[in-house]
Amino acid sequence: xxxxxxxxxxxxxEGQEVNITCSHNNIATNDYITWYQQFPSQGPxxxxxxxxxxxxxEVASLFIPADRKSSTLSLPRxxxxxxxxxxxxxxxxxxxGRRALTFGSGTRLQVQP
Amino acid sequence: xxxxxxxPRYLIKxxxxxxxxxxxxxxxxRSVSWYQQTPGQGLQFLFEYFSETQRNKGNFxxxxxxxxxSNSRSEMNVSTLELGDSALYLCASSWDGGLRxxxxxxxxxxxxxxx
Numbered sequence: 001x002x003x004x005x006x007x008x009x010x011x012x013x014e015g016q017e018v019n020i021t022c023s024h025n026n027i028a029t030n031d032y033i034t035w036y037q038q039f040p041s042q043g044p045x046x047x048x049x050x051x052x053x054x055x056x057x058e059v060a061s062l063f064i065p066a067d068r069k070s071s072t073l074s075l076p077r078x079x080x081x082x083x084x085x086x087x088x089x090x091x092x093x094x095x096x097g098r099r100a101l102t103f104g105s106g107t108r109l110q111v112q113p
Numbered sequence: 114x115x116x117x118x119x120x121p122r123y124l125i126k127x128x129x130x131x132x133x134x135x136x137x138x139x140x141x142x143r144s145v146s147w148y149q150q151t152p153g154q155g156l157q158f159l160f161e162y163f164s165e166t167q168r169n170k171g172n173f174x175x176x177x178x179x180x181x182x183s184n185s186r187s188e189m190n191v192s193t194l195e196l197g198d199s200a201l202y203l204c205a206s207s208w209d210g211g212l213r214x215x216x217x218x219x220x221x222x223x224x225x226x227x228x
Binding site: 102 | 146204
């Protein structure tokens with residue numbers, strides 16, 4: 001399973017755009033990149049998933065360069081409620097039927113007023 | 114539709130005892146995974162069940178076991194509890210049609226404290 005590396009923590013202010021970058025040098029051809037958000041004492045919540053280029057939904061954008069060795073989660077205009085831990089995962093390949101998600105240490109985002 | 118339901122939410126047990134945690138997946142989801150989360154080790158995969166069969170297993174001792182019923186509900190059991198088993202146990206369900214990637218939906222977890 002591809003290992004991911006992301007910053008341990010980040011600080012931001014309300015209204016700013018936050019970009020969290022994750023490196024996954026050993027990503028496999030069939031792997032997808034997935035980001036989860038977790039609040040204290042709650043289960044992680046799916047944010048966004050992508051394979052290459054750019055994916056956008058109502059919550060965030062995900063930028064993946066052509067070599068797919070890294071990805072960047074972009075949160076536009078963060079608010080206090082975005083304070084959470086963000087995990088970058090390389091989703092298991094559908095071809096092998098693996099379903100074990102490997103969570104790294106995550107990035108603790110602290111949004112200040 | 115209802116999310117993933119885990120019961121109980123909180124549990125206090127004594128060392129040496131055993132415990133059973135329950136997880137009801139989202140209706141229609143057949144894959145159920147279990148994770149342990151501790152401050153020191155983070156989120157770690159325990160095992161995954163699909164159609165009543167354990168399909169994947171993490172690196173945990175045999176004291177940790179699980180099962181899945183025909184209605185996809187799952188239970189995990191920890192025997193001979195140790196202080197280090199104190200953790201947030203999370204269950205995740207996903208639809209597994211085998212055709213595309215799907216997201217895992219997590220429950221709120223069961224906070225187990227071993228004293």
